[in-house]
Amino acid sequence: MSVLEIKDLHVSVETEQGTKQILKGVDLVVKTGEIHAIMGPNGSGKSTLAYTIAGHPKYTVDSGSITLDGEDVLAMTVDARARAGLFLAMQYPVEIPGVAVTNFLRTAKTAIDGEAPSIRTWGKDVKASMKNLRMDSSFAERNVNEGFSGGEKKRHEILQLELLKPKFAVLDETDSGLDVDALKIVSEGVNRAKANTDLGLLLITHYTRILRYITPDFVHVFVDGRVAEEGGPELADRLENEGYDRFLTDVAEEENVS
Template identity: 65%
Template sequence: MTKFEIRGVHADVLIGAEEREEILKGVDLTINSGETHAIMGPNGSGKSTLAYAIAGHPRYEITSGEVLLDGENVLEMGVDERARAGLFLAMQYPVEVPGVSMSNFLRSAVTAVRGEAPKLRDFSKELQGSMKNLAIDSSFASRGVNEGFSGGEKKRHEILQLELLQPRMAILDETDSGLDVDALKVVSEGVNRIRQSGEVGVMLITHYTRILQHVHPDYVHVFAGGRIAESGGPELADVLESEGYERFAKAGA
């Protein structure tokens, strides 16, 4: 059983050469393995800031609080150490890495996380199987990472990484954004395959409820004003769908 704990986290974002602004204002959240927590909220409420600050993005600085993965404070680790410890971030805007093939990138990542290089034949079989599950053409293995990919292809590649790296805690930052109906279904099925093991905790950041029709959360949290304003079960997402975020936006102003 893995426990992921966010305790009293405050964080700033760099908005100029030297100017910083506080975005997170005391976030508390606990996610256990096998649980899926949906984080919803209006634009600018701090959802993505939370994701990137936890992952160690240099533009974001956690000024107080702790982020514990099975009792170990990941804030004391480098970015690569956080990944090896079992923390995974699927980015809202995946970046292109020209000149580095998908297969080489993924095998290097798997080697770093698992502690040893998988045999090439075994890895190729594993990679092709996961690509088939995500409806990614096999030719993409030799292409540069996300180079010339559509939005949906980039998001499928993020879930491909998730399947191969098998983290303990997965943070999915608006994985559903920019997806058409077919791509949303494929990506959701990939997330659900990971969830079925019961060994991964999932923080699913989203604006909309459409992905929650495929990836059913155990808990829903409303993010507003840099903190969690309300928590509940899956039914809370239905309330947000019908009422919107207006009352939370006002409360966080």
């Protein structure tokens, strides 16, 4: 069992108005085999947490720690984090002109494993994963995400997840922009990846609809850069019925008092 642990994490970002603190003391422990849903309103710090774990240079860690099996993640380069077993599925996957999907995937797999996969086995794995994700085989020869629809981009993210087999995956609003059919296909891919590798998941979302297909073990509500409440799947159902108003009211009252 591997453990991803976040302790008292404070993160800031530079804006036109100056330095803005986004995360204000986040504590979180995720073990392989667990699914943690991170929910909350816009601007609460969910994506900041995702990109800080991945090592995006835009975000500055002011204090706190992130460790993977006791190793300091914050001291690792971005590529070292990937080799250590961390994976980020982006909310807005970028296009990479001139780089074919098939070359991108094989290069990434080689970099993470330290050796090139067997061409014969790798080809079968890629074809099987693409078939499961309802991706036409022609996608393998197209440039990464170039001309892809929103749903195709998200399925390509999950294709990477299935093939690269990380220890922990952070899915940053993978459900955004997906219709019902695409949401089911993507969710099935995530569940397959978890079943095959005992994956640990941080699933970031605004809504509960993806949680109908991917059942979380834990739900964490992010508000104003902090974890405001934690619980099991029933907490997501409560949020579906009540929304985030009560949390936002508490934050407003705290700011008025201070």
